[in-house]
Amino acid sequence: DSGVTQTPKHLITATGQRVTLRCSPRSGDLSVYWYQQSLDQGLQFLIHYYNGEERAKGNILERFSAQQFPDLHSELNLSSLELGDSALYFCASSVGNAGELFFGEGSRLTVL
């Protein structure tokens, strides 16, 4: 158990819908990273937050948005869902930038 909690574990929804994925980082970790992993693909960096502030963005679609709250949990919002958004979404946390990342078990999103 990495200490990073992601909910929900599985989510099935329809095209055009909106979903919210939630991540609770390890206690004390200020950094949260979001990654998308499609079937047999690598980890695609989406976005990084540090202590509530957005620090870096990857190739995150405009339909996707994220935020990190004062209690340091983070949410990834995916809207106007398309079939191609079906993937495993990972959240990872670290103390800052000096240590390793700890990954949650992921949220598997299926868009039908």
Next chain:
Amino acid sequence: EDKVVQSPLSLVVHEGDTVTLNCSYEVTNFRSLLWYKQEKKAPTFLFMLTSSGIEKKSGRLSSILDKKELFSILNITATQTGDSAVYLCAPRKDFGNEKLTFGTGTRLTIIP
């Protein structure tokens, strides 16, 4: 644009063999390099390398970083079927621009 290239993409060996996985990178403001193992679910941390030429070891796994030539290798000796996984590397950057990009990984398959 940051680049991370892992080779080979795929490797199939027999149990007991030794393997060497490669990770080359081109990133600005390099700080450290992370190695992860991904089986069916979340990536699990293996090593963090910060200094050139200093080998890190954990059991049958070892890794070394060359900051001059911008690459790292991960060695696994006396491979076992439990080593079958995708191995991922990611260079970390200095604080302020933490677009943490993973390589596409090397898929290692160990045949009994």
